[in-house]
Amino acid sequence: MPIVDERIEAYARAHTTPMPAHLESLDAATRDRFGPRAGMLTGPIEGRFLEMLVFAAGARRVLEIGTFTGYSAQAMAAGLPPGGTITTLELDTAHEAVAREHLAAAPGGDKVDIRMGPALTTLESLDGPFDLVFIDADKTNYLNYYEAVLPKLGERGLIVVDNVLWSGQVLDDEDESDDTKAIRAFNDHVVADARVVCVLLTIRDGVMLVRRR
Numbered sequence: 001m002p003i004v005d006e007r008i009e010a011y012a013r014a015h016t017t018p019m020p021a022h023l024e025s026l027d028a029a030t031r032d033r034f035g036p037r038a039g040m041l042t043g044p045i046e047g048r049f050l051e052m053l054v055f056a057a058g059a060r061r062v063l064e065i066g067t068f069t070g071y072s073a074q075a076m077a078a079g080l081p082p083g084g085t086i087t088t089l090e091l092d093t094a095h096e097a098v099a100r101e102h103l104a105a106a107p108g109g110d111k112v113d114i115r116m117g118p119a120l121t122t123l124e125s126l127d128g129p130f131d132l133v134f135i136d137a138d139k140t141n142y143l144n145y146y147e148a149v150l151p152k153l154g155e156r157g158l159i160v161v162d163n164v165l166w167s168g169q170v171l172d173d174e175d176e177s178d179d180t181k182a183i184r185a186f187n188d189h190v191v192a193d194a195r196v197v198c199v200l201l202t203i204r205d206g207v208m209l210v211r212r213r
């Protein structure tokens with residue numbers, strides 16, 4: 001189920017500043033290399049949205065969980081101030097290889113630091129505070145990632161969580177897959193969490209923004 005009407009999505013895309021050539025080229029290379037799995041790319045509207053959040057928050061230290069080929073990391077890097085950094089966590093070496101190849105050629109690619117390994121383990125070795133954390137990896141660990149990063153969030157920090165509508169499957173009572181159940185549980189947990197304020201936005205596949213109270 002597309003969350004946003006396809007004509008509205010196309011109109012929104014046509015009225016969003018186009019992505020720079022290096023991100024268009026990464027998008028094409030990801031589609032060539034990974035076929036349908038390229039659906040994991042955040043794409044231009046969410047990419048620009050993430051860049052805007054980084055810029056508006058004045059974020060200097062950004063953490064991403066789920067690099068894939070580095071599209072969202074590169075998009076966020078464009079919103080950083082001088083000296084700002086993105087630390088991004090990935091598990092799959094095929095994804096890493098494409099991400100590294102394209103980061104090496106991208107303006108600002110040196111701001112992005114890829115850390116390989118299971119994200120929950122890597123997170124244990126990372127010190128905060130982070131100004132913005134983007135959660136976009138395996139859905140069954142969303143709650144674990146949230147609980148791991150909340151204490152590492154800066155005072156005015158923001159957690160951004162992707163795919164929280166899961167193509168609308170969160171509403172399908174017959175869908176009892178692990179991913180769908182994990183996303184429902186995550187959304188229910190966050191909205192009831194007295195430590196935070198959240199908003200669930202219908203951008204792309206659903207994006208949740210969370211801040212501490």
Ligand SMILES: C[S@@+](CC[C@H](N)C(=O)[O-])C[C@H]1O[C@@H](n2cnc3c(N)ncnc32)[C@H](O)[C@@H]1O
Binds near residue numbers: 066067073092117
């Ligand atoms: C949806 S994709 C990320 C998309 C990326 N943020 C973008 O917009 O281009 C999810 C990524 O998380 C990675 N991933 C899945 N489970 C992981 C884990 N336990 N630790 C680290 N990375 C993981 C996958 O290999 C995949 O590359």
